[in-house]
Amino acid sequence: MKELHVYNSYSRAKEKFEPLVPGHVGMYVCGPTVSGESHLGHARPYITFDLVYRYLTHLGYKVRYVRNITDAGHFEEEGREAEDKISKKAVIEKLEPMELVQKYTNLFHWAMDQFNTVPPSIEPTATGHIVEQIGMIQELIRQGYAYEINGSVYFDVRKYAEGHDYGKLSGRVIDEMLETTRELEGQDEKRNKADFALWKAAPPEHIMRWNSPWGEGFPGWHIECSAMATKYLGKQFDIHGGGMDLQFPHHESEIAQSTICNHTPPVRYWMHNNMITINGRKMGKSYNNVIRLTELFRGDHPELEKAYSPMTVRFFILQTHYRSTLDFGNEALQAAEKGLKRLMEAYEWLQKQPAADDAATVTPDNELEEKVTTLLASFADNMNDDFGTARVLASMFELVPVINGIKDKAIAPGTLSVATFTKLQQELKLWVEDIFGLRPETAADNDKLQGVMQVLINIRKDARARKDWGTSDAIRNQLAAIGIQLKDEKDGGMAWTIA
RNA sequence: GGUACCAUGGCCGAGUGGCUAGGCAGAGGUCUGCAAAACCUCGUACAGCAGUUCGAAUCUGCUUGGUACCUCCA
Numbered sequence: 400m401k402e403l404h405v406y407n408s409y410s411r412a413k414e415k416f417e418p419l420v421p422g423h424v425g426m427y428v429c430g431p432t433v434s435g436e437s438h439l440g441h442a443r444p445y446i447t448f449d450l451v452y453r454y455l456t457h458l459g460y461k462v463r464y465v466r467n468i469t470d471a472g473h474f475e476e477e478g479r480e481a482e483d484k485i486s487k488k489a490v491i492e493k494l495e496p497m498e499l500v501q502k503y504t505n506l507f508h509w510a511m512d513q514f515n516t517v518p519p520s521i522e523p524t525a526t527g528h529i530v531e532q533i534g535m536i537q538e539l540i541r542q543g544y545a546y547e548i549n550g551s552v553y554f555d556v557r558k559y560a561e562g563h564d565y566g567k568l569s570g571r572v573i574d575e576m577l578e579t580t581r582e583l584e585g586q587d588e589k590r591n592k593a594d595f596a597l598w599k600a601a602p603p604e605h606i607m608r609w610n611s612p613w614g615e616g617f618p619g620w621h622i623e624c625s626a627m628a629t630k631y632l633g634k635q636f637d638i639h640g641g642g643m644d645l646q647f648p649h650h651e652s653e654i655a656q657s658t659i660c661n662h663t664p665p666v667r668y669w670m671h672n673n674m675i676t677i678n679g680r681k682m683g684k685s686y687n688n689v690i691r692l693t694e695l696f697r698g699d700h701p702e703l704e705k706a707y708s709p710m711t712v713r714f715f716i717l718q719t720h721y722r723s724t725l726d727f728g729n730e731a732l733q734a735a736e737k738g739l740k741r742l743m744e745a746y747e748w749l750q751k752q753p754a755a756d757d758a759a760t761v762t763p764d765n766e767l768e769e770k771v772t773t774l775l776a777s778f779a780d781n782m783n784d785d786f787g788t789a790r791v792l793a794s795m796f797e798l799v800p801v802i803n804g805i806k807d808k809a810i811a812p813g814t815l816s817v818a819t820f821t822k823l824q825q826e827l828k829l830w831v832e833d834i835f836g837l838r839p840e841t842a843a844d845n846d847k848l849q850g851v852m853q854v855l856i857n858i859r860k861d862a863r864a865r866k867d868w869g870t871s872d873a874i875r876n877q878l879a880a881i882g883i884q885l886k887d888e889k890d891g892g893m894a895w896t897i898a
Numbered sequence: 899g900g901u902a903c904c905a906u907g908g909c910c911g912a913g914u915g916g917c918u919a920g921g922c923a924g925a926g927g928u929c930u931g932c933a934a935a936a937c938c939u940c941g942u943a944c945a946g947c948a949g950u951u952c953g954a955a956u957c958u959g960c961u962u963g964g965u966a967c968c969u970c971c972a
Contacts, residue, residue: 431972441971447972569967570901620970643903644972673903674966681966718921720909724904724965731910739923744935791913793920803936807929818950868931877934886935894935 425636433503449516493712513709550600569647576754621652
């Protein structure tokens with residue numbers, strides 16, 4: 400596709416992307432709740448939307464990317480143990496709530512940096528926008544779509560549904576929701592089961608609390624995103640992203656609140672990434688398979704056979720379309736690790752080549768020229784089709800043998816024209832690093848290690864010159880044992896990589 | 899129970915009507931002192947049944963199996 404099309408969860412169809420304001424894109428992505436350490440589930444949406452952000456930027460849009468931090472802690476469903484997750488844990492750990500929030504926010508930022516995601520333009524916190532949230536709730540009450548009871552405020556879903564399409568995004572049928580007979584304790588405050596909280600009166604033991612027109616309490620979960628998105632992106636904006644699990648009730652509620660408050664549907668394009676599974680099962684506390692990112696990078700979890708690097712995970716995620724479920728299995732992860740290594744080694748070699756040292760007289764091979772040109776051009780086409788990262792990576796892999804062929808001289812110098820070779824270098828740099836955010840992970844940027852390796856390589860070269868295979872093999876094998884791989888190259892050189 | 903979605907070769911995973919993605923693993927070969935790496939060649943897959951069509955992995959129906967959401971969750 401020549402122009403960007405995105406799949407809109409709201410219409411359930413791919414639509415041509417046209418921003419509200421030409422040249423500018425407003426994008427809101429639901430951020431993490433920082434009541435605990437980031438886990439594997441966080442990797443997918445933020446890497447997915449990092450690609451969206453990078454690609455939109457590449458297309459020339461000025462993108463304002465807003466991703467919140469939910470640090471106020473929201474309550475469980477009424478009737479179950481209503482409690483603020485953050486305040487509960489704070490008591491256990493004997494920490495100030497905000498201290499805990501800060502700790503997990505820092506960890507989240509660290510993990511996102513490991514994944515090489517670009518920080519959002521604005522990262523607003525829920526606690527920093529209590530005023531805006533209260534203002535929005537007041538407006539909802541003023542318009543008669545919210546009601547106060549016992550110091551809490553609820554959104555009147557039944558009334559909203561009379562004039563609006565409540566449930567369209569998530570495919571719910573409003574009547575069924577209202578008629579559901581499942582009785583839950585503590586439901587009595589709400590007029591209808593489908594109503595959701597905008598503000599909750601805080602019980603005495605609740606640590607996080609703010610003054611409001613309705614007494615001391617804390618905001619409902621859904622209102623923060625509506626308030627902050629409105630503040631920073633306007634009453635209507637282009638893209639709202641998040642995990643599929645947020646479609647209901649979170650995003651459905653956002654639509655309802657914002658539509659009433661701002662008299663316009665808030666979002667043009669809803670984008671939802673699909674979920675991940677761990678070795679075929681949903682990741683969840685009950686399965687005991689929630690893998691924290693720190694555990695993932697260290698390989699420190701029963702589900703993991705080994706550690707997987709942040710770039711391996713990033714690459715792995717991008718190898719699948721964002722709307723498909725993705726299973727984190729060891730075999731698949733290891734396949735991704737090896738594939739990424741091959742890709743990046745070819746890429747790094749290519750980037751090190753002088754721009755144009757091609758004085759050879761071989762006639763450029765038209766077939767090869769065409770192949771390279773076509774593959775490079777396909778990158779954008781595939782991205783324009785709802786961010787087809789998997790197909791872009793597949794095309795990159797088709798270029799790997801070309802690059803290695805040039806490297807090994809299997810493809811005669813000059814077979815590819817200077818212009819195309821240069822284009823290959825430049826385009827791959829743009830796509831691999833700038834758009835896909837894949838960066839080399841070699842730990843070889845240590846001068847002293849470089850020096851030591853050079854000493855060993857020199858000794859081994861001498862040994863080989865004397866046909867002293869014993870010494871030569873000993874050096875190679877012992878290095879391999881500690882995870883450093885030596886490769887003899889065709890021209891007599893030696894390269895090494897850390898496995 | 900309700901509502902969606904999915905079922906592709908050993909594993910993962912693109913692909914929406916004809917032009918056999920890609921990765922990993924595996925087999926053979928080239929190269930190499932031997933390896934490794936790299937490169938070349940090889941797999942004719944699309945849950946089952948029925949139907950639509952000149953033609954289906956791709957459309958329709960049914961069957962079976964799976965997953966997700968409905969509840970804090972990315």
